[in-house]
Amino acid sequence: MWICGFILAVVTLALAYILIRFRRRDDGEPAQGTGNKTLEVVWTAVPIALVTTLFVLSVITARAVDRPLRAPDIVVVGHQWWWEVRYPASGAVTANEVHLPAGRDTLLQIDAADVVHDFWVPELGRKIDAVPGRHNYIWITAGRQATYRGACAEFCGPEHAWMRFRAVIDSPEVFDAWLAAEAAPAPQSAAADAVAGRTRFSQLTCANCHAVRGVNQQEPYAPDLTHVASRRMLAGERLENTSANLREWLHEPNLIKPNCLMPNLNLSDQDLSALTAYLESLR
Numbered sequence: 001m002w003i004c005g006f007i008l009a010v011v012t013l014a015l016a017y018i019l020i021r022f023r024r025r026d027d028g029e030p031a032q033g034t035g036n037k038t039l040e041v042v043w044t045a046v047p048i049a050l051v052t053t054l055f056v057l058s059v060i061t062a063r064a065v066d067r068p069l070r071a072p073d074i075v076v077v078g079h080q081w082w083w084e085v086r087y088p089a090s091g092a093v094t095a096n097e098v099h100l101p102a103g104r105d106t107l108l109q110i111d112a113a114d115v116v117h118d119f120w121v122p123e124l125g126r127k128i129d130a131v132p133g134r135h136n137y138i139w140i141t142a143g144r145q146a147t148y149r150g151a152c153a154e155f156c157g158p159e160h161a162w163m164r165f166r167a168v169i170d171s172p173e174v175f176d177a178w179l180a181a182e183a184a185p186a187p188q189s190a191a192a193d194a195v196a197g198r199t200r201f202s203q204l205t206c207a208n209c210h211a212v213r214g215v216n217q218q219e220p221y222a223p224d225l226t227h228v229a230s231r232r233m234l235a236g237e238r239l240e241n242t243s244a245n246l247r248e249w250l251h252e253p254n255l256i257k258p259n260c261l262m263p264n265l266n267l268s269d270q271d272l273s274a275l276t277a278y279l280e281s282l283r
C-alpha cells in the first residue's frame, strides 16, 4: 500500500505541475521534446522491479496460506444441485451441511460430479471451484461456534440458486459427538409406519439413488439419507426439515425445486405418510 500510495502521489503531483507549468499561454505551440533514453530506461526498469517484487511477495504469501497437503478431513462434492459431504476417516456422509470443529485446522477436498460448481462460505474465506476430474483443496480454520450460510458461486444450471448449504462450526467435543453419530449406521425404528416406510423405500425407486447406510449401499447419485432427520434443511436449503415440508417435497419435488433431478413418483397418501415417518426416524 505504501509503495502504491507513493507512486500515486508522485504521478498526481507531476501531472498537476505539468498541467499548470505547461498550460497554453498564447497561440504559440510550446517547445516539443521527444526521446530521452535515461527517462525511458527508468520508467521501464522501475515498474518491472516493482511488479517482480510484488509477484515474489504474493507467491510467498500464497505458499504460507496454503499449507502442504495431507489426507483431507472432509471431501465435498458438488452435484447438480446439492453438496455431498464425506468425512473419509470416520465414514460419515451427509449433504448440504458441512460441520467443522472450531479452532482445528481442517483440510477440505473439493470435487465435482458433473459440471463446475464453486464452494463458498463468505465468512470462512475465499471461494474454491469444484471442477470435474480434478481435486481442489482448501484449508479452513473456523474461529468460533457459529452457523454460516454457504452457496454455489458458479452458475451450474437452472437450480444453481438453490444449491445452498450451511457450515456448522461447533466446539471440538460437540463436533466429535456429531461425527460419531453421523458415522453410525441408520437407526432402525420399530414404529409400524417407519417399518412400512422402510419397505416402500426399497420397493419404490428411492433406494436406486439414495444410500441409507446399513440398509442399502448406493453410489452417491443423490443425498445420503442415513441421518437425514438430523439435518436442519432439505433440498439445498430450499425447505426447513419439518414433517410437513418433507411430505410436500416427496409429493411434488419439481414444484419446490423446478428442474431438480428428484423425480415425482406420484406417491399415494399412504406411501407419503410411510416414507415421511421412515425418513423422520433416521436421526
Ligand code: CUA
Pocket (backbone or CB within 6 Å): 078, 079, 081, 116, 117, 118, 152, 153, 154, 155, 156, 157, 160, 161, 163
Ligand atoms: Cu453448483 Cu452453481
